[in-house]
Amino acid sequence: MSAPAPTSDVVGPDPSPGGPVPLIAPRDGTPAPVATAQALAEVVTRFAAGSGPVAIDAERASGYRYSQRAYLVQLRRAGSGTALIDPLPFDDLASLDAAVADTEWVLHAASQDLPCLADLGLRPRRLFDTELAARLAGFERVGLAALTEALLGFSLEKHHSAADWSTRPLPESWLTYAALDVELLVDLRDVLAGELERQGKQRWAAEEFAALVAWGSQPPKVRPEPWRRTSGIHRVRGTRAQARVRALWYARDEIAARRDSAPGRVLPDSAIVAAAELDPRDERALLALPGFNGRSVRRLARIWLDALHAARELPDDALPVSPVVDGPPPPHRWAERDPVAAARLARCREVVIRTAAANVLPPENLITPDSIRRLAWTPPDEISEESVAATLRGFGARAWQVALLVAELTIALRDP
Incomplete structure (x- = not known):
């Protein structure tokens, strides 16, 4: 499986001749935060009646608070407008989840927000991650502001991104910033979806998004020690x-x-x-x-x-004892401990780098570095494309990743 050769040209609106246009206010104004049961019920009704994907974002107070809970949830949908929800007065937002359960959710860097959204009962069944889509499409700068500027011609201010969102009441300028984070998210999704289709990568993205949905539905893992x-x-x-x-x-x-x-x-x-x-x-x-x-x-x-x-x-x-290491040793020790494995790792890494470059995407999005280390340290007893593919799938590799890599990795694992 391979994609048509991508190019560095990006399909999207031409940038403004005078540079990007500063986006300083939502087109419908900045809504007041929803903080009562009645106001939430109205938002639920409004978003259930909307059409198309729903843009979702969340603000936490990382660096200020112990918990990673959401202190503000932002949504926007065609026909529904924008809503800012203060989750603190509510036990959960399950009613809102039910209202948008059947539509695609659009998030930027979804893995950052999915855990705190899940704590509120908000779990996507389908999603589109604009950051991940941009990585798969080969963009070097994948932050929301950078993509909005490059693809839509608007500049976003990000100076409140590290604010203490547990502050109450939230300043008006912060609320405007939060609303703008979802203002153009669906527009950005559409441009990126078109670019992925142009490059023949839409199936890759679909598999990645499905994996994110599955990951977000699982309870968080408790880190030992x-x-x-x-x-x-x-x-x-x-x-x-x-x-x-x-x-x-x-x-x-x-x-x-x-x-x-x-x-x-x-x-x-x-x-x-x-x-x-x-x-x-x-x-x-x-x-x-x-x-x-x-x-x-x-x-x-x-x-x-x-x-x-x-x-x-x-x-x-x-006293503490050395933790049991689940996996291979650090790569810098391989040459001393197992020179043959070190040579295998070098060959496998070269395959990943070469294949990623040919398909214009970051190597870490083609396959996780940990998967390659594990494969090179302990390859299958009988090296074949079938056994290598099964091993990669066991590490969580998606079908598109296996298809791109399995033939050359099989050769790389064999003694030269």
Whole structure:
């Protein structure tokens, strides 16, 4: 399976001779946020009566709040207009989900919003992801503002993207920004769908979108030992010091959850690492460390010292143990541990890079790097196109990805 050779030319409206037109206000004005049962019922009726795809976006308070819940949901549909919904007063938005269940949902970077939408009972049955579509079509810049400017000739301001959306009341300028995020999303979808069709990639996109829908319908996975993702933990040597990271991480997490505050605002990762390395035993030594000089951090000094003391008192058999690695070692160690596998990986990577370039899409969208590493480290016992295809499918590769890669990967896996 292969697509017609794509080109760098993009089908879409010609840009304005004077440059992109700033989009500063929704065409129908900025609606007031929906925050009552009656107002929500009216929106449900309106969107059920609309036509065509529905554009959906959500705003979170990442970096400010502990939870990743949505603090604003934006929708737009032909015949329905735009709605901004404040989800805080409602148990869920299941009634809205039912109203638009049968239509295609258009999102940008859907994987970012699907979990928080699912928490509200909003789960697409069909979707179109404009960011993913742009990647498959070979665009280098796939942000919403960049695509809207390149394909539709309008410029979007993104200066509120990192705002604290848990703020109440939300400023009018923020609401306008939020409404504009869905203003042209369906128009963008239509241009990108045309480009995918022109390149012969519409089936690829359909498989990717279906995989996103399936992923979004699953409960989120609980990450084991989340403290190991502390930034800078690679500098912490020894299991006793790692126990200090673990103790401080969980102490911080408990406070952050109770306050509904982002953990990094309670205590920076850099402070956890510094304390784990130096193991201060009194308040003076603790507060002398980087990251412990803020007033709110100082007020919690006793909690941090107690966590460090608890880690100090742990018996050896309660210290962290190296996690069981599910998969191959880091690639930089392959040449030493298994030179034959390292050579296989190099050949397989070359296949991916060459095939991605020929089809004008990022290598990571052609196949996940982890899938190639696993395939190269532990290839099938009997290498054939059938066994390689089955292995790739077992890693979650879609049919279009397998079809593009299986023949050359089979050759690459065999000894040269």
